[in-house]
Amino acid sequence: MISSCGTRQRLTRALSIVGVAGLLAGSTMLSPLGVSAQHSGWVTSHPAAFVDQGTVTMVTDGSAADLDPASEELASSDNIDRNIGNTLVDLKGSSVGQVVPSLAQSWTITNGGKRYIFNLRHGVYFHTGHLMTSADVVYSLTRTIKAGLTNSYLLTRFISNPAKQIRAVGKYRVEIDLSRPQQFLLLALADSYVCMILDSKALKAHAKGNDYGHAYATSHDLGTGPYRIQSWQHNQQVTLVRFPRYWGGWSGPHFSKVVVQTVPESSSRRELLERGQADLTFDLTPQDYRAMQHNSRLQVSSPYGTEVDYIQFDDYGKLKNPAARQALSYAFDYNALLNGVMKGFARRATGPYPHVLLGYNPHGFTYQTNLSKAKALFARAGIKAGATLTMDEYPSTDLDAAGLILQAQLSQIGIKLQIKQMTEATYNGILYGTEGPSGRPDLMPFGWWPDFNDPYDMAVPLVASWSAGANGANGGYYKDSRVDSLLKQMETARRSVLVNDAHELQNIVTQKDPAALWLVEPAQTTVLQRKLKGYVFNPLELQTYNFYTMHH
Amino acid sequence: MAHKMVTPADAQIIQDDIGLPTISRGQRFVHHTITQNLLLRPVHLLGVVIVVAVTLLAFFGPVIAPHNPVIPDYTAMLAGPSANHLFGTDPIGYDIFSRILAGARLSLGTAVSVLAIALVIGLPLGALSGMAGGWIDEVVMRVTDMFLAFPALILALAIAAALGPGLVSAAIALSMAFWPWYARLLRGQVLSLKNMDYVQAATIIGTRPVGLMWRHILPNALSPIIVELSMDVGYAVLATASLSFIGLGAQPPSPEWGAMIVAGRDYLRTAWWTEAFPGIALTLTVLGFNLTGDGLRDALDPRAAHIR
Structure with missing residues (x-):
């Protein structure tokens, strides 16, 4: 990871047993000491009225280059992956230690904190049209380790023999057996970039040699997220459109289209924000932030992250x-x-x-x-x-x-x-x-x-x-x-x-x-149009934005 | 068309009658037209004044600079123009006025180096090509064609990227883009001049090719080369700044103008002076050399003067 749009590092987020258990109390329970814990997941939202918010435009200095979560290391790629994909669990809002269900609706930790059983959400579709099952979760996590690409380290810390340790137990249940209690596994699985679940059928169909579908995943949308890629002009623009079958549903106000434009010059990005031609950006100069703080049509958010x-x-x-x-x-x-x-x-x-x-x-x-x-x-x-x-x-x-x-x-x-x-x-x-x-x-x-x-x-x-x-x-x-x-x-x-x-x-x-x-x-400063609502900052998810939660 | 045979005796007569007196009259003519074109026309005079000013700055700029151009003032980062900092300061607190003064030497020095290297490579090759003809001419011209096939700045960019960033690399890279023009220019002049009677005469009396080139052809081929040089100084200054702008030229803390412009790029909206003053210095310098070059061309190229 780099300060201004660059490569990003990923690994763990730490929390002790007590800390995590405390933070997750009442919802997610996690204990490496072997206390069995279970989380019962979200109530599936039922489609109500979708209020189309039109298009949200982000201008950024970087460009997505690789969409494969097993290898990509640019924040600009993370930003796309975060919106087209999902992980088993998510960080809750701005929390750095609390996780909530995502593709896993619930989970159980047994055997002294060494066995994790994830109950998967039913009726989740990939953008390819395939139904997500435990086979996809097993293959996605396994390939990240076995392909040996840049980001494999995140999981190899916990899992040395994926073929043996990650198993499908039924169509919608996955079991991960660890050799010792691991207090950070859930937090690692919440890493919204590396642990994204991909369509295993598509990966296998396009695998070349032993690449586990890496070449294909680099430039294809294989996720389950709220948005799918409509077009991608490299180094210029990525256009995402809402995925109607998104498991989270589309009730309420959401953007139906997300445009992420590459605008390298910070002064140009500022200009676009001030003219109302873009909705959010980051990585301007401190002088720009100061000046824009006085613009009543803009909001400047400057929380501290972990950089x-x-x-x-x-x-x-x-x-x-x-x-x-x-x-x-x-x-x-x-x-x-x-x-x-x-x-x-x-x-x-x-x-x-x-x-x-x-x-x-x-x-x-x-x-x-x-x-x-x-x-x-x-x-x-x-x-x-x-x-x-x-x-x-x-x-x-x-x-x-x-x-x-x-x-x-x-x-x-x-x-x-x-x-x-x-x-x-x-x-x-x-x-x-x-x-x-x-x-x-x-x-x-x-x-x-x-x-x-x-x-x-x-x-x-x-x-x-x-x-x-x-x-x-x-x-x-x-x-x-x-x-x-x-x-x-x-x-x-x-x-x-x-x-x-x-x-x-x-x-x-x-x-x-x-x-x-x-x-x-x-400071992780983002400048947004004041009318843009729903931006949630997480100190670990830097330079990426969850557009699903945003609206006017 | 049959050529008239020139005997050695004729040749000596031609040498005596045409050679020296013609050059002498030409020199007087040139001096007169240079004066007329450069000093009496306001536009060209402006160019000369700018060139002289920039040249003086290149020599004395660092001496008269009010601040050390490479020692920042942390208490005045991005300070606007004031009595203490005439052109303001940049994001690190460098005094922009002092850096522009010091940068004149870098910008002009690099441009001169570029053209010197280009001449050292281009002129001998052009002379060889024009004098030798045949397969040597073919080889040299095809090589120049290869270099000319690329846009000059793109070629320089590729070479500078291969050599690594730095002003020396930039100078070498740009000279690689410039030399083919001088080779072709001189070759054309040689081809034209070597069939002149006085050159034929010198050949017949036994003057060796090197002497022929040095004493009879080169002096008469210099005018277009000088004009080209004067025009190219401005372009070389601009090209050097361009390479610095994209990070392949001057490296920090060198006060090269292109590097100064890029240092202030992100602050255009909030601190205009970081971009404006180095930009003005660069513009004026290029303008000055172009105007001077125009004047010289009018003076030394009668055909162009008539067209005007």
Whole structure:
């Protein structure tokens, strides 16, 4: 995931047993300790009067590229998937820890939290016309693991042998057997992008070799969601129209058409909003947001999500010594970024964990800008005046500025920061590429948010040694044995241990052996027409919008 | 058509009678028309004034800049034009006026480098092609055709992308797009001039091809090349800025004008000065060189002057 439309990371969202059980009390019950729990699902809505709201138009800087939930990693693709597909369970509204039924009408957790039985909703149709059954759920989850594509990690944490562990028990019942209690499975299954259920018949019919239908799923709508794809002009526009057989029904006011247009220039997007030619957008400049707050026809929503923006350090070469990375952290002018550039649309990040994520430590170590200290630490690391560091970057309001601020700060202590600008696609190719640490720049800015509320899920892709290079987003090949040990412990830890481990991990990757220069948590600002109602923000579902709930 | 045979004796007479006096008269004519066209016509004079001003800025801009162009003022990010920051500041707090002054050297220097490389490649190849003829001419011209088949900026973009971002890469990439024009231009001149009597005469008295080229053809082929150069400076400045605009040219914190424009792109609605002043600097510079080029063309190309 990236701050401004980019790739997005997904994994878990953390909640302890007690926490989840508490949050789900009365509706969804979840207990990894083995307490049997059952949820009885929603009452199926019956069609009443459909009030057609016409067309809603979103303008965005990115374009959907891949619709296969097993592989896609762009927020712009997520945005389409979220509207054409469904998962077994959903996050409830703005909650990061409470789930509600979706394709699974109810579920039971038994065997000490190791067995999950999902009772599927009847009468759900895919956009292909096929009826959804347990075979589709089994195949969708299994293929995500077996195809070994980008997003398989989300489920492999829980399920190592899908053929054995995911079973259909009847036409509308699916059973998942885990080898140990897993407190986060439900939250992982609520990930609205990776765990989307697809039409297995279509996938199998179009499978090529062992691709599990990946090539076909990349560009075809195989979901059960409220909208289906009517047309898709790549890099220009995706048009969705309402799916009349949507299981959720169409009673009440809904849009019958959704147009998602790609408009790369932020000033053009602002113009379209102000002229009333678009209904919502995001990723404008803070100056734009400020100006638009005074427009009575618009509403500017700026809640905080789970995104953290940072500049990752290359753990080899010039920055191998932790003192060099600490020096960079001291050299940066945080206030210039927060106040000067972001104008209040961001708050200080103090590590990999954002404020709303489980494991965030409000009392964690925080760097204060100190160039003298930075100079001394650089000297200790053997980096003297005249040295040159390198940094790659792509267009992004806060990360662009962060690079320039760091460059200016370093120049004051005689260190040159060579910045190479490139397109986002090129940058992602380097970050997620196979190039070893010696062929990478010293600094790589990026943004990240977790798949679900879990500090393990947030940290693994960024700082685990096994996520280095092409295996995750650890673009700097960061490796610290203490961090690796903590992560292995966190994978199965209970809440109290998990939180303590997260605090310790934050301390290491921020202070003792910095993995990155942790910059800001940007506000997740969306500008909407004031007449547009029903927008619900979830801190984990960033840069995507559920149009089904919206209306005028 | 039968050619008149020229004997060595005739050749010497032609050299004495036609060669030097003709060039001398031509030089006087050229000086006169340059003065007439560049300094007496207001439009062309404006071009010259702009070119001189930009050139002076390229030399002295960094010295007279009121602020360091690569040290930002965090207390004045996106500040509007004021006494302290004449053209305002950009999103990081760089003083735009100082950066425009410093950027003149980068923009002009890169353009000059582009054209210098283009001349170094294009002129020898054009001369070789025109003088040698035959299969050498065919090969050279087909190669130039290959380069000319691509729109110049697209070709430069592809080369710059392959070389990696940076002003040096941009200069190399653009020169690859420019050299074929000079090769073709000189080849055409050579083909036209090498059949002139005085060149034939020099050939007959034993002047070697290199000498022939250097002493008799090149001096008489320079006018169109100079005109082309003067017109191309503006285009090279613009093309350099274009490559910087799409991230393939100057890299931060270089105060190159195209890079400055892209830095302010997202702030057009809220901080117009971030785009306006670098844009005006770029426009004026390109305009200045184009007007000067027009004047030179009128002076050095009598046919064009008559058409006007």
